[in-house]
Every structure is written in C-alpha cells, then in structure tokens.
Amino acid sequence: MTSTxxxxxxxxxxxxxxxxxxxxxxxxxxxxxxxxxxHPDLIGNKWRKLVPNVEAAxxxxxxxxxxxxxxxxxxxxxxxxxxxxxxxxxxxxEELAGRPLNPSLARCAADGMRLHFVGRxxxxxxxxPETLAAILRAAxxxxxxxxxxxxxxxxxxxxxxxxxxxxxxxxxxxxVACGTGxxxxxxxxxxxxxxxxxxxxxxxxxxxxxDVRSLQERAFGARTGxxxxxxxxxxxxxxxxxxxxxxxxxxxxxxxxxxxxRLYVAKLLYGLVALAGEGAFARGTTIAAVVTGRPFPEG
Numbered sequence: 001m002t003s004t005x006x007x008x009x010x011x012x013x014x015x016x017x018x019x020x021x022x023x024x025x026x027x028x029x030x031x032x033x034x035x036x037x038x039h040p041d042l043i044g045n046k047w048r049k050l051v052p053n054v055e056a057a058x059x060x061x062x063x064x065x066x067x068x069x070x071x072x073x074x075x076x077x078x079x080x081x082x083x084x085x086x087x088x089x090x091x092x093x094e095e096l097a098g099r100p101l102n103p104s105l106a107r108c109a110a111d112g113m114r115l116h117f118v119g120r121x122x123x124x125x126x127x128x129p130e131t132l133a134a135i136l137r138a139a140x141x142x143x144x145x146x147x148x149x150x151x152x153x154x155x156x157x158x159x160x161x162x163x164x165x166x167x168x169x170x171x172x173x174x175x176v177a178c179g180t181g182x183x184x185x186x187x188x189x190x191x192x193x194x195x196x197x198x199x200x201x202x203x204x205x206x207x208x209x210x211d212v213r214s215l216q217e218r219a220f221g222a223r224t225g226x227x228x229x230x231x232x233x234x235x236x237x238x239x240x241x242x243x244x245x246x247x248x249x250x251x252x253x254x255x256x257x258x259x260x261x262r263l264y265v266a267k268l269l270y271g272l273v274a275l276a277g278e279g280a281f282a283r284g285t286t287i288a289a290v291v292t293g294r295p296f297p298e299g
C-alpha cells in the first residue's frame with residue numbers, strides 16, 4: 001500500500017475574520033475558512049476528497065475525469081507525482097486532442113498524467129458500465145482505480161465531513177462553491193445542530209440538489225444535516241466568468257489581501273455579498289465562506 005505521507009496536510013485549516021462593510025452594515029460577520037492553505041499541491045476540498053480515494057486505491061494507478069480546466073485533474077496528477085502513482089485523466093472533448101494543451105492540462109502532463117480525450121457524448125455517459133468499460137479500455141486504464149469526476153463519491157463525502165467538524169461552533173451558516181456536490185454533502189453532515197450549509201453551484205442546470213442528496217444517501221443512508229443551494233451565481237456555467245465577476249474578485253483582493261480563484265471562490269463570495277444585500281441573513285449571523293482553491297497561473 002502506498003504511503004500518503006507526501007500528502008500530509010495542515011489541519012485544521014485557518015479560520016480568518018475579514019471586516020467588510022458589505023456584511024457589517026447588515027450586522028453580519030464574515031469568516032474565511034482557508035482550505036486553500038491545506039497543502040501546496042492538493043488544495044482545499046481537492047485534498048479532502050482525493051486522499052480518501054488514494055487510500056482506497058491501495059497503490060493501484062488512478063484514473064479520473066474532468067474538463068479542460070479541471071482543478072480535480074490537476075490535483076490527481078499532483079498526487080500521482082508526489083506518490084509515484086501512474087495517473088490517467090479522461091478529458092471531455094475529443095476535439096482537444098489535436099490542439100496545444102492549455103496551461104491547466106499542460107500542468108497535468110508535466111506531473112506525469114496521461115491524457116485521454118473522449119467525445120462529449122461518450123463523456124456524458126461515462127457512468128454507464130458499458131461506456132465506462134470502453135473508455136477505460138481505450139485509455140489503457142482497465143486495472144486502475146476509478147475516481148469519479150470532481151472526486152465526489154462516498155469516500156470523498158466522508159472525507160469532507162471533517163470540514164464540517166472543524167467549523168462546529170464557529171459559524172451559523174457555512175457557504176461553499178459547488179461543482180459536483182461532494183464537498184457540500186460531507187460538510188453539511190459534519191456541522192452541528194443549528195448550523196446550516198449553503199451551496200453556491202458554479203454550473204448551471206439545476207441538477208445539483210439531486211446529486212447532493214444521492215451522495216449523502218450513498219454515504220450515510222439518508223439526507224443528512226441542514227443544507228440548501230442558491231443556483232443564481234454560476235455566471236453562465238462552469239469555467240464561465242464575466243468582466244463584472246473579475247472586477248468583483250479584484251476588488252475583494254484589494255480589500256482583504258486574499259488571492260481570489262475565479263471559477264469557484266469568486267462566485268461564492270459574489271453570491272454571499274448579494275445575499276447579504278438582499279437581507280437573506282438575520283442580523284447577528286456569522287457566515288463562514290470556505291476558500292476551496294487559489295488562482296491558477298494562466299501564463
């Protein structure tokens with residue numbers, strides 16, 4: 001079995017208060033749960049979701065899935081490099097195979113990940129047993145341990161439960177940006193009675209509530225903890241941003257000295273500022289925002 005010592009984290013991650021009049025004027029306190037400081041290569045929820053899967057793989061090669069800008073693919077590739085494990089990344093978009101790699105996929109390749117590009121139709125059906133088997137055969141990864149897209153499965157949900165445990169007694173509402181829902185599913189289960197979790201999806205489609213419920217049912221047997229979603233802040237979908245979102249993120253960085261990752265964290269913080277302005281939180285509420293990542297250099 002492979003030792004996971006190179007993945008040793010800094011836990012619990014720091015909890016930092018920020019003074020921001022957009023919250024203060026409504027009688028709210030904002031805390032940042034700095035999961036971006038857990039590990040230099042496996043950042044935030046990627047560490048919490050991936051390490052339980054690495055342990056379950058027991059030294060087998062890893063294969064996983066993601067889009068062209070997937071944080072999860074980069075984290076898996078980094079884990080493979082640090083542990084000496086072969087990794088394969090199945091990338092959505094067969095048309096990308098003949099193009100130069102973007103900086104995100106180039107980092108994966110530099111960390112030793114073999115990239116296998118598949119068509120979008122097959123990618124959508126990747127959880128169907130026959131399609132998955134065909135993809136694994138074509139990728140030469142039939143013997144590998146399969147980590148699902150975004151790393152979200154029962155092992156990951158149990159791993160993210162500790163995030164809720166670290167926040168017990170520190171906040172009334174804990175908010176997190178959501179891609180595949182595994183972090184929210186575990187976080188909500190780890191919080192204490194009286195605390196609630198709020199998910200801000202970064203994808204559009206309205207499917208995430210069912211996915212989070214299914215993840216909790218598989219991990220814990222039933223829907224667990226108090227949680228909800230606000231679907232309004234995806235800015236057009238995954239990896240989509242707008243000039244307004246970039247301006248908001250730059251302003252937040254200037255105010256608080258925090259590098260703001262754009263695809264998840266900026267959308268989360270924007271959503272919380274908007275909700276505070278709408279009066280969505282009662283005066284006296286303490287809100288903890290989970291900082292799940294940091295900006296990836298695109299140059």
